[in-house]
Amino acid sequence: MLLHIPRILSPEKAAEIRGRLEAADWADGRETVGPQGARVKRNHQLPDASPLKAELGQMVLDALQASPLFFAAALPLRILPPRFNRYTGGGQYGFHVDGSVMRQADGSHIRSDVSCTLFLNDPDDYDGGELIIADTYGEHEVTLPAGDALVYPSSSLHRVAPVTRGARIASFFWIQSMVRDDARRRMLFEMDTSIQKLIADGADEGATLQLTGVYHNLLRSWAET
Ligand SMILES: O=C(O)CCC(=O)C(=O)O
Numbered sequence: 001m002l003l004h005i006p007r008i009l010s011p012e013k014a015a016e017i018r019g020r021l022e023a024a025d026w027a028d029g030r031e032t033v034g035p036q037g038a039r040v041k042r043n044h045q046l047p048d049a050s051p052l053k054a055e056l057g058q059m060v061l062d063a064l065q066a067s068p069l070f071f072a073a074a075l076p077l078r079i080l081p082p083r084f085n086r087y088t089g090g091g092q093y094g095f096h097v098d099g100s101v102m103r104q105a106d107g108s109h110i111r112s113d114v115s116c117t118l119f120l121n122d123p124d125d126y127d128g129g130e131l132i133i134a135d136t137y138g139e140h141e142v143t144l145p146a147g148d149a150l151v152y153p154s155s156s157l158h159r160v161a162p163v164t165r166g167a168r169i170a171s172f173f174w175i176q177s178m179v180r181d182d183a184r185r186r187m188l189f190e191m192d193t194s195i196q197k198l199i200a201d202g203a204d205e206g207a208t209l210q211l212t213g214v215y216h217n218l219l220r221s222w223a224e225t
């Protein structure tokens, strides 16, 4: 499931993070991928050991905590510390699939079920830079306003088109979901959003209670914790 999540960060918070990133020491993005990714990856990232990465990453995690839509869509169990990237001067990231199991600093591992790009500047600031995700319906091209995020299955082939003017700045990270299967996670998300709408529309209480029970019982049988 591809889902646009508006306003994870307010425009002010996104601007604050951008300001902090302006003076940052960027490293070659190829340092954090395997050989397959390195062949097609041409961008910059904050180094994993950078204190700024940890500080800004915590701001992103705090903002995610406050987003019920992100929670409903990703059903996060663990989130890898957010990273930050920048594409300029033709920088791009060719088609690749994200690593399936990622090692954390403490030696534990996270399975990537859901990938997320949180856009930190507006599409007017650059040309190109579309996040292009391939699925069975074809290719979806996405650029979003600063502060908005896209979640997409980590299993999908995706790429970032060359940035031919300006700079594209984003945070990106991976989530191990309580529900590993994308199709199940999508059904739960759709059920959750319809229940919320029925409740907001004042639907019959007994019926919404029963549906809420079905939601939780499905989650109970599918969730890994
Ligand atoms: O920059 C992006 O939007 C995505 C980056 C990406 O796909 C990755 O680093 O694996």
Ligand SMILES: [Fe+2]
Pocket (backbone or CB within 6 Å): 096, 097, 098, 115, 158
């Ligand atoms: Fe990726």
